[in-house]
Amino acid sequence: MIEDSRELDDLQLKLAATAMGADDLDKPWRPSDLFLRLRNPLAYIRRLSIGGSYKIDWETFIDTSPPCVLRRFFEQRPDIHTVGFEWNDNPQPDLAFAPSLLEHMFPSLEYFTGPMSMCEGIMSSRLANQLKEIKILYEGADPSGPRVHTFDTLASAIKPLPRLEALQISCMDPERLL
Numbered sequence: 001m002i003e004d005s006r007e008l009d010d011l012q013l014k015l016a017a018t019a020m021g022a023d024d025l026d027k028p029w030r031p032s033d034l035f036l037r038l039r040n041p042l043a044y045i046r047r048l049s050i051g052g053s054y055k056i057d058w059e060t061f062i063d064t065s066p067p068c069v070l071r072r073f074f075e076q077r078p079d080i081h082t083v084g085f086e087w088n089d090n091p092q093p094d095l096a097f098a099p100s101l102l103e104h105m106f107p108s109l110e111y112f113t114g115p116m117s118m119c120e121g122i123m124s125s126r127l128a129n130q131l132k133e134i135k136i137l138y139e140g141a142d143p144s145g146p147r148v149h150t151f152d153t154l155a156s157a158i159k160p161l162p163r164l165e166a167l168q169i170s171c172m173d174p175e176r177l178l
Contacts, residue, residue, distance in 0.1 A: 002038065002040055002042075003038070003039055003040045004040075005040065006040060006043075006044075007044050008040070008042060008044060008045060009044045009045055009046045009047065010045075010046065010047040010082075011042070011045060011047070011048050011049070012047075012048075012049040012051070012084075013031070013034070013048075013049065013050050013051065013052065013054075014049075014051040014052040014086065015029045015051075015052040015053065015054065016029075016052055016053055017029065017052075017053035028053045028054050028055040028088070029052065029053065029054050029055070030054065030055055030056070031050050031054055031056060031070050032056070032057075032068055032069040032070045033069075035069050035070060035073045036069045042077065043077075045077055045079075045080060046079055046080055046081055046082065047080070047081070047082035047083075047111075048080055048082070048083055048084070049082075049083075049084035049086060049113070050084065050085055050086065051084065051085075051086030051087070051088065052086075052088065053088055054088050055088075056070060056085075058095055059095065062095060062097060062098070062101060064101075071105065074105045074106060075104065075105055078107045078108060079108050080106065080108060080109070081108045081109060081110045081111065082109075082110065082111040082112075083106060083109060083111070083112050083113070083114070084111075084112070084113035084114065084135075085113065085114040085115060085118070085137075086113060086137075087137055087170075087172070092115035092116070092117070092137065092138075092139050094116075094117055095117055096117070096121070097117055097118050097120070097121030097122075098121060099121050099122075099124050099125030099126070099127075100125070101121070102118070102121045102122050102125055102127060103125050103126055103127055106122070106127065108130075109122065109127050109130065109131065110130055110131060110132045110133070110163075111131075111132060111133045111134075112131065112133070112134050112135070113134075113135035113137065114135075114136075114137060115137050115138075115139075116136055116137065116138045116139075116150075116151075116154060119134060119136045119154065120153060120154045120157050120158075122134070123154065123157065123158040123159065123161065124157040124158055124159055125159070126159075128158065128159040128160065128161050129159075129160075129161075129162060129163070130163060131161055131163060131164055132163050132164060132165050132166070133164070133165060133166040133167075133168075134161075134164070134166075134167055134168075135167075135168040135169075135170065136154070136167075136168070136169045136170070137170050137172075138151075138169065138170065138171045138172070139171075139172050
């Protein structure tokens with residue numbers, strides 16, 4: 001269906017994991033694998049949401065050499081203005097997403113849903129001037145170890161958000177909010 005939809009401008013992928021073997025272990029889907037196999041260039045895509053039980057190698061995603069397939073997908077489509085990385089069963093990245101990297105990948109960004117660490121990079125970049133909506137997904141601090149990206153680090157990093165119309169903060173475990 002995606003292959004035949006050449007003028008597709010909104011793609012929302014909320015896919016379940018694949019059951020594997022007798023142990024019923026679930027294997028999450030990988031967005032990079034999907035975009036690698038996709039023949040449709042999605043030249044008109046403006047909105048992309050990734051959800052369900054997915055796995056992204058975030059360290060490879062932010063590494064510049066060689067860029068992962070998903071990152072290259074975004075870099076080759078600078079007109080995407082809505083990006084969503086929804087909740088999933090895998091831990092969220094607690095990596096530093098450089099503001100310059102996010103500006104490069106999402107130059108037209110106006111609406112974003114994603115993990116705290118990415119939101120911090122976006123809200124501390126030049127993209128803050130054009131954001132209309134941001135939905136911050138926060139797992140909460142893990143008591144077994146420090147977390148780099150918290151609400152304190154977010155608050156100290158953000159730039160003015162003159163066009164912001166909507167802000168949503170979701171926390172999986174409110175007891176671990178701070």
